[in-house]
Amino acid sequence: KKIEKNEIGKIGTQLILKTKKSEIGHILLVGMGESVNVDNLQGLCGVVTQNTELLKAEKIIIHIPKNKKIPNKTIIYTLASALRSADYKFVKYKTKNNKTNEKTIVLAVDGMTVSENMQAVLKLVDKISEGTSEARDLVNLPSNILNPKYLAQKASEIAQNSTRIKVKILDSEQCKKKQMNAYLAVSQGSAEDPYFIHLSYKPKKSNKKIVIIGKGITFDSGGLSLKPSKSMEAMKCDMAGAAAVLGVFSVIEELHPEVEVHGIIAAAENMPSSRAVKPGDIVVASNKKTIEILNTDAEGRLTLADALVYGSKLKPDVMLDLATLTGAAVVALGEEIAAIMSNDAKLAENILKVAKEAGEKMWQLPLEEKYRILLDSEVADLRNISKSSYGGTLTAGLFLQEFVGKDLKWAHIDIAGPDFAERPFSVYTGIGATGYGVSTVLHLILKY
Ligand code: BES
Ligand code: ZN
Ligand code: ZN
16 A cells, blocks of 8 residues: 555554565564554554564564653563463364464664563563463353353362462352352352352462452343343453453462462352342342342342452452443443542552553542432342442442441452453454453552
């Protein structure tokens, strides 16, 4: 295609030159726009990966010209992780496997010196990418394979393959004894048994404790408040929070953080049946609060309620939950940005900062007390859906807050948008699971 003069260097423009009599076969020029930034570096990696596959190239040199805007470390981190991400494919159920070819990539950044530090960055990228790919695989697996039991087995496997990670699995009977009735109500209509998963990583020395909770609905049909078919298509992704927790735990030991980390998943499948929970039913959660379940499709908050009560009892310094909780979060921020809400301004600030470093987009929404009355029930302490049809992400956050221990620093991240790409977000992520959250959580743990 002929490139117009005013198009030169524009994002998305590319030109391939074939060289003669040189060890270098092809030169690919990619437009980076006005300046180098994380987004166009990620885009560049997608373009490089696509062309590498087309040309079947085995050796690639990526040259980034001098720039003053971003530190070299960030450039290397961004390039290395985006290249890994662009290479990811979920081919388990493709009978004609399209394997990714092995390749060597040299990253050359003007003004960068070879230093130990960059090796450390690359090692970190290695582990974070491994954890992220693990999460992507889990989310991409369909719900007829990946059920609550599968998640429990995966957690046990992670614990078995490590020395510092332990796992505790509670079956429905044990959950009943702990009075986790909000959680149990969600799975009662399903043929799949629920499993409550508690992973813990304890380093030799630590002076901080973090709890990470992941929403683990292996399929969300909506229950008796059944979803329309279109909205149900991607609902195997409703355990993306749980997948992020498992992704983190699959690599945490090798990163040796000096923080005690607990991972909690209240895994369940949300299905309609004659035994299913019905609109209007009232349950008593494990902190004794009563909930009127008016919409069985607002199931995530019911499972998280008992998980948050459980997590609070561990008395952590920080508690975090990742959940594909509301369609409203996608309406508010689009598909690529997660919503964060917190009862602690400093914690929110901290997480927003590490998310940026991790290359994951996040924006803060308020836990507005004025909206709390929208959750008042005539017959119980709380209703599970708001009386208003607006601000659904905020009222979901306020609902969760009711189950967080007093004075506990907590943040809720609604990942309903960025967990799963129904269209490619950029050339460097294909359609399907993104593994959102693994990178941010690992960055947070390593910074603590
Ligand atoms: N799992 C969904 C939220 C969701 C929507 C995740 C789109 C990913 C993409 C959640 O359980 C749900 O159904 N939420 C309802 C809540 C409503 C009934 C108050 C929603 O957002 O419509
Ligand atoms: Zn739902
Ligand atoms: Zn759900």
